[in-house]
Structure formats: structure tokens, C-alpha cells
Amino acid sequence: MSQLINKTGFIEDDWQGEILPFDAFWNGQDLPEEEPFGVAIDVATDPFDLQPWFGRVDMIVIPFAGFADGRGFSLARKLRQLGYQGRIRAQGHLLVDQFRAAMRVGIDQLEISDDLAARMPEHQWKAVPLSDSYQSHLNAA
């Protein structure tokens, strides 16, 4: 099992729809007609390829195989830069210490293993200050 985390702390998973692997989806599999659906991409996916479907996709799941692999941060930010407004979920090995960065690149929620959640309990995540960053400061319009 796993634990979902967002800015408010540990949360229940309210996701209802299907989650399709990007490959199947890309290869022309029929898309669910009405239900909301999500797409699980892999780290090699170019967010550009997903852009045509942004309006139909409700959630994009980005994998973090290991916390030291930072590709997911670029993928999330690129998705946002390209205009994706739905939910972004990061799934895998992410540390409390990366929570701030994850929120800033536009990730909405993290899904981590129960083991990791036990080692890094909710109060540690809630203690992360999500205040002003240098980058937002530089662009203070």
C-alpha cells in the first residue's frame, strides 16, 4: 500500500478513474469516453508529445524510481510550462527534503510507500516551509 501527501499533509486517495500507461495511449488505444482518466508516463516521455491531450487528461503520474533521479522535476515543470493544468502526481521514492522542490515545479501530490511514510511521518512533511523562493523572487512582477 501507499500513502498520498499534499500541501495539507497525509491524505486519502480520491482518484476514481483509470490510469493508462502512456505507451498504450500513444499507440492509439481507445480513450475512456466520459470518465476522467490519468496517464502514467515514464521518465523518457517528452511532455511535448502529451500536449494535444492536455484538455482530456485529468492526472499525469510521474515516476521517481529513486530520489536522486531528478528528471521528474523537469518533466513536471515542462508539463506546466506547456500549459497542462490537471493534477500531477509524483509516485515513488521522494524525500521530505524534496517536498518543497516538488511543490514548486507544479507537482500536486506525492505517492510514497507505507514503509517510507512510517520512516518519515506526517509531521515532518508538514514542517517543510513552502515560502518564497529565489526564483519567484527574481520574477517578482
Added chain:
Amino acid sequence: MARKFLPQIATGNDLLEGDVVYFTEQGDWTRKHSDAVVAETPEQAETLLGAATLFPHQVVGVYLADAQLVNGKPAPVHFREIFRTKGPSNYFHGKQAEV
């Protein structure tokens, strides 16, 4: 080419202090190379490494290093391990200064 087996000791760095430590026969850690427990066979070496890595909150970067017996006590073989028992060569700091 199969390398000739040399006696092994287990070593790492103390998590809090950072200094070089060696695993002992009593199952704890010492600052002195000569007090390290020696594995005499490949099987013993494997057991030694297993035992020495059970202290992740005390010692980090644990590995096995070649040793030789001098007057029945283990002494380092490789120059890197010799330096680790002493300290830097440009100042009288580190282990050499603590004796």
C-alpha cells in the same frame, strides 16, 4: 587472475565524529587498527562484513581492507590504509597526534 587471499579487517568512519574506526572481536568499534578483528578466510570475511554493516547509525561507509599480521596484531597493507591509521602527511593532525 585469482588474487591471493589476504587477512581482512572491517573499517569505516564514525557517523558523528567522522574519524576512522575498525570493527573489533567484541562486536563494537575501535579507533586503533591493531585492535581490529581479523578475518582469516573468505568465509570469515563475508561474515565480518555482514556483522560490521549492522551499525548504520553509528558507522558509515563500511568496507573490508587487506591486513597483515605483525606480532600477532593486524597492520594495514595498502598505502591508503596506512594513511588512514595516521593522518595527513603535511601536518601532525589526526590519529598520529592522538596517541
Added chain:
Amino acid sequence: MYSYSNFDAAFVRDRVKEFRGQVERRLDGSLTEDEFKPLRLMNGLYLQLHAYMLRVAIPYGTLNGAQMRQLAHIADKWDKGYGHLTTRQNIQFNWPKLKDVPDILDALADVSMHAIQTSGNCIRNVTADHFAGAAADEIEDPRPTAELIRQWSTDHPEFAYLPRKFKVAVTGAPNDRAVTKAHDIGLRMVRNKAGEPGYEVVIGGGLGRTPMIGKVVRDFLPRADLLAYLEAILQVYNLSGRRDNKYKARIKILVHETGLEELKARIEETFARNQTLLEPVDAGVVARINASFAPPEWDRRAVPDIPHLDAGFRSFLDTNIAAHKQSDYAIVTVSTKPIGGTPGDVTSEQMRVLADLAERYSHDELRISHEQNVILPHVHRADLAVIYGRLREAGLHTANIGLVSDIIACPGMDYCALATARSIPVAQKISEAFSDLQAQHDIGDLKIKISGCINACGHHHVGHIGILGLDRAGVENYQITLGGDGTETAAIGERTGPGFAYDEIVPAIERIVNAYLDIRESAEEAFLDTYRRVGAEPFKAVLYPESNKANAA
């Protein structure tokens, strides 16, 4: 000099608090060592051979007297009374304890300093010409650019877990003193035909296992586009740099394997998109940065015209002084390399002397050079004699800048956990072998650079004579390269042949230097020029006389 805004100050305190928490979470088991390691590295903390090592950032090598004095205090209180200046303009403390590090970071924050991003697979502390704002040959001051990059790259959410470390250097002078071509990104401040300011952008330089000279990816980048372009390079690198092999993970390998043209196309495409998406940098922030690097109010005293009789002072003036923008000023380079000393080491006493001198005679500014020396950038010529006197009392007066004993050496196996051989004692012995300063002057401009392993922190590839220490079957062995150059005429040195044992390396270097003295056309022909004229053969002949004889037979 840049001084912290409220935001900078609060940010740095927050990071100290965060690191204090990380240490606690490491000790209570929330973080494993594997998880903690990159976090401590991003705060400058390494676990080295004998102890922890803390690398403190000196952004683009610039600091003031109060900051230097605080470094002295840290050296005394938590270390062994000295610090080590690095080839990336930082300072390292070799003996801190893990539990003290949060307090050390707080002490740094007290004087607007930190250790953030001095290690780890992130954008490292940005470096710049150590003569910035002072050098007579400068076209444009690189510090405002470097400061802007510091702010942008600090805690950048997208780029903290890159495939590998990422180094940026900036220069604003035609004489490249910042080794920009050996950086992941090198920026050279230029002007286009219309006279507008911008940058020439070089990527993919680097030393290490696969040394490469950087390649120009953009001839002219308008100044306002800088951050958007850097974001594009970093985003392409973060997504496509190799993560399967740490020796192939630097951007230089991506450039090499993808090809410059293809990579350039990807960068430009990303940049074109970013340009429309990123908000422009706030003009107020830029103005504030620019204003903080306004030149000091120059002292208009007359320069006394008295002859200097002291021979020591005369040779100091010969080697350690560089031309300043203001003709009545000089740039003083203070050598941290007395004969037989450890290159880059400065005691707390010496730090305090340097702090005093900076406050009194250099408009409160100091610089650290990548050559591990300390610079007083703005010294009125009338004060040179007094300064020399103070330096002499502190043992900081060695007149050897640019000479054979002004050696760059990495910590090597005396401190570094990655080392394969020692570097410091080799530097010490070479320096002793050439202890006669007069003879050093005769030899002239000669840069010897020593690394204790293939990672090349000692920049050996770009040394006129480079020395690389290796472990050959359990014995220290030293390879020599010749003809390297870290300036605007950058070149990677060529290996001469088999390496030399620890006790053979210094005589080998002496043979090279003697051969040079024999074959140079005149005293004006520097070592590198002679090497470029005659090639490696005459040097190989003196290095390997036996094989030479064998060939002749």
C-alpha cells in the same frame, strides 16, 4: 560588493534550520545514510579520509574583511586553526564534527555566508574572474552576472538532482582567468556589432576522466535572455544527460555523444518556448545587483615616487602585482604558497591579517583565486610598501605568483577519500627543489598543477606541467602531462609516457625544467611557448633516457 537583502538573509537561516533538522533526522533514523548523503553534500559537507570536510561557498571568490575574520573564528573554534582555499574559489575546513556543522553554518549566516551547493549533483557555486571589477584589461564586470546566476541557481527546484555536478564560470576580460572553457557552462561577456552587451556561451568543457575544452553553443546571447537560456541548457541536460554511469554523466559527454549541432537545436527549441513562458527578470532586482557592484570611491592621493631598495619588496612588485583599471591603484595577489608549504592553506592568524589589510587598504574587499591565492583587488600604490611589510610579518609575502612554486595542488590522499595518491607532499617537494626565488624568476612563467586522482580537481590537464597521482598495484605513481593551458588559448596537456614513482617525480620535474632552460630561445620565451615550438620530444628524451638509448641502438 553584494550585500544580503532581507530575503537572502532569511533564506540562508532557513537552510541552516533545515540542515539542523536533517542531521537530527539522520540520527533518529528517519533518513538513511544513502538519503542523507546528497543532502549533506548540498550543504557542503563531505565525509573524507580522516574526518568530515566542510566546503564553504565564497560566491565568485569575493568576500569582505568581516567574513574573512569569521572564517578565522570558525577555523579556531571548530577546526584546527586553518582553512584550505580550493580551485573553485571556495574554502574548506578539514576537521569539523557532524554535530557542530549546523552551528558552523549559523556562524556563516551571521556574516552572510553559507555552504549551499558547494557539492552534490546540482548547480555549484558560480565562479568568476578573481580580478573582476579591478583588472585593467576588463571589458565588463562579471560579478553582477555571477550574482544573478547565484540567485537563480540557489535551491532551484528543477535542478537539484541533476545527472552530475554542474559548474558555471563567468569572465568579462579577454584574458580568461576563470578557466571558462573547462566548465559545464562558460560565459564570456561580449558586445555585438551594434554594441549591445551579451554573452558568448560555451558548453561542455570539463576536466576529470575525459577532459574536454568547451564548445561555443551561442556566439551572442543578449543579456536579458541569460536565465531563460541557462534554464534551457539545464532542462535539456537534466532530461537527457546520462544517469547510468557517473563517469559519463557530465554535460560534456552529452555534447560529445549527441553532437553539438543536435544538442544546440534542442537547447534553442527549449529556449524559444521558455522565452515566451518565463517571466522576465524583475528590473528592480537587476538594478539592485548592479548597484551593489558600483566601483568604490577611489582614493586620489599621489603615488610617492621613492625608489624601493628592499630586494624582497622589488621582486614582490615584480610578480605579485597586476595592473588595475585605475593607474594609481594595483591588484595585489597574496601567495599562499611559501616554499615547502601546503598550497592554499591559510592559518586563522593569516586570515585576520588579510581581513585587516582588506579593510584598511583594499576598500574592504578580498578575492580567492582558482589558483588558491588571495587577492587584495583595490590597493592604492602608495600603500604597497606597508602592505608588503604586514604580509612579511605574517609569512604571506612569497614573491612567486605565476612561477614554478605557485603550484595548484588538490588535497589528494592526505585528506580526500577519492584520492589514488598524495598531491600535497609532491607540491611541497617541488617547491623545495626550486626554493631559490631568483632561479624561479629566471625560469619564468610556469604553471604546475597536481591532482591526486582522475577527477582532476587540481586542474592538471591545463597545467603547463600537469601531474596526476595514481595507484599502480598498491604504489603511488605519477603521470606527467605537458602543454596544458587554462586560459583563452585553452589546451589539454599531453601525456609524456609511463608514470614515475613517488620519489622519482620531483627529479623528473627538475629534468623537464632544465631541458626547457637549455632549449628556450631566450629568457623571454616562456615554458609553454617553448613547448609549443619544439613539442614533447625533447622533454621525453630527458624523462626517459633509457628508452631513448634503446631506440637509438
